[in-house]
């Protein structure tokens with residue numbers, strides 16, 4: 001693998017995609033493990049007021065915080081972590097591992113930045129791993145606006161509208177997407193139950209609560225206190 005070329009492309013575009021990165025058997029096992037968790041119908045930490053306003057409907061699960069290190073096959077994968085080192089250039093830390101579930105018929109995730117782009121050196125790196133195929137039938141496409149990782153704050157507007165210049169990804173099982181947390185992105189409505197997983201990392205020295213405030217097109221939201229901290233219009 002040409003790690004320099006990978007890092008260069010990531011820093012040009014704000015994201016980079018690797019298809020067939022992880023084997024089907026591992027993905028099938030992980031997908032089932034994630035579904036098993038969500039089938040027990042855990043309470044979402046995200047309240048209805050948040051969903052209504054943000055136009056985000058997703059239930060997150062943080063297995064490692066519960067002492068369930070079930071996903072080390074990805075978390076400790078050498079190439080996966082070598083690419084991370086190439087992108088982050090220096091030492092880095094795991095932020096957390098987050099599994100996400102969207103029920104069939106839910107809205108997906110509106111345009112957002114995972115953290116405010118106030119300082120270009122303060123960001124999270126999404127390492128998204130797809131454990132099942134995302135297709136026209138499943139919905140839940142991943143939409144990215146390339147090169148916006150250094151374009152400042154997401155523009156104000158309709159939370160889910162198509163933007164000129166966006167690209168649409170329909171990641172297949174085993175695909176990995178490295179995505180800069182400042183890069184504008186969203187997820188289209190789920191037509192079938194949808195699972196995604198994110199092994200978030202960050203440059204060393206980044207505050208642990210880097211993703212506490214998320215930037216949407218109509219507001220900034222703080223998860224820890226469950227409040228809108230800024231209306232945007």
Ligand SMILES: O=C(O)CCC(=O)C(=O)O
Pocket residue numbers: 100109114126128142185186187196197198
């Ligand atoms: O579920 C996805 O495909 C992307 C979710 C997302 O926006 C994120 O993990 O930051």
Ligand SMILES: [Fe+2]
Pocket residue numbers: 112113114185
């Ligand atoms: Fe995100």
